[in-house]
Amino acid sequence: MKCTSLRVIDIRSFSDRTLKPSPSLTLLTGPNGCGKTNLVEALYYASSGKSFRTSNDGEIIRLGQDEGTILVDFMTGRTVQTIKIRLARNQGKKIFLNDTAVRKKELVGLFRTVLFTPDELQLIKGAPQLRRRFMDMEISQVSPRYYEEFLRCSRAVQQRNGALKNAQLTGKKPDLDIWDMQIAASASYLVRKRLETIEQMNGIVPSMEENLTGHRESLQIRYVQQGSDSPRYDVEWYMDQLSRRREEDARFCHTSIGPHRDDLQFLMNGMDIASYGSQGQQRTAILSMKLAEMEFIRSETGEYPVLLLDDIGSELDRSRREALISFLKAQDIQTVVTGTEKMFDTEGLVVELEDGKR
Structure with a gap:
């Protein structure tokens, strides 16, 4: 399983932002507060129908806006599918798979992640x-x-x-x-x-x-x-x-x-x-x-799920990080990592964020 595209509209710090992750390693870098974790949160939300940072969906919508949208394109086998989640303040959320409305219990297990x-x-x-x-x-x-x-x-x-x-x-x-x-x-x-x-x-x-x-x-x-x-x-x-x-x-x-x-x-x-x-x-x-x-x-x-690693530079020493990335490369696991600097000496997509912009 691979994520081919993430788009967030009026979600957290982003008005409209698209990320096309590498099929292997994507490193999101930048200073604190630039929105790195916001993108990881959006991927996790598309997988589980909830945030790992808050139980209030209204906090995910960009300040000053009434609605926010998360769109994720992902490939399972040879099939590309799209999950769209539309959030509205005080009105809950609507979930769509390939433009067909689904319930939250039908979302779980479609786009799989480990955080x-x-x-x-x-x-x-x-x-x-x-x-x-x-x-x-x-x-x-x-x-x-x-x-x-x-x-x-x-x-x-x-x-x-x-x-x-x-x-x-x-x-x-x-x-x-x-x-x-x-x-x-x-x-x-x-x-x-x-x-x-x-x-x-x-x-x-x-x-x-x-x-x-x-x-x-x-x-x-x-x-x-x-x-x-x-x-x-x-x-x-x-x-x-x-x-x-x-x-x-x-x-x-x-x-x-x-x-x-x-x-x-x-x-x-x-x-x-x-x-x-x-x-x-x-x-x-x-x-x-x-x-x-x-x-x-x-x-x-x-299929392997998509691995989401948020700020692991503060959690693992260099030897453990190197052992981790070696395993991920050997198994061809798509991984999205956040950090304030490049922490892995390996090939991959590096996305530099600053004030919510690339």
């Missing part, structure tokens, strides 16, 4: 929801059913929590059976897919980590399930757990068991990297996972 930013360090040190989001986004890009089940489970949890809150207000016993059945059915599928993905990732991650660290470190991912020492994904187990926890859940108006409560743990040489790893080791571990994610997506779809 690495300085904030990715929170994947290890931050809240469990960040690690769940990493896993959910990864699988959703290759499995439409997973995304459907994820949405279905999330809605069922919200409905169950709502029923518990309403019961507190009215004093009536909530009818939770229907929501428990929906959660159990979706949870069974979601956790099974997560475990299968982690097994595949664990077959890939060690080699990525060793390549970046000169065979000094080895990384593994472990799934941590709420309510069980060893992961379970049978419907009967979920039904039993949800039933057992009803009294507790009623007190706090939440659902204490399910995929929305699980977590990931990252082990380096058998030790929890969140507790025992240095910041440099944590950064390298995250990048290794991102590269493993790319290999996983390629194994599932037959």
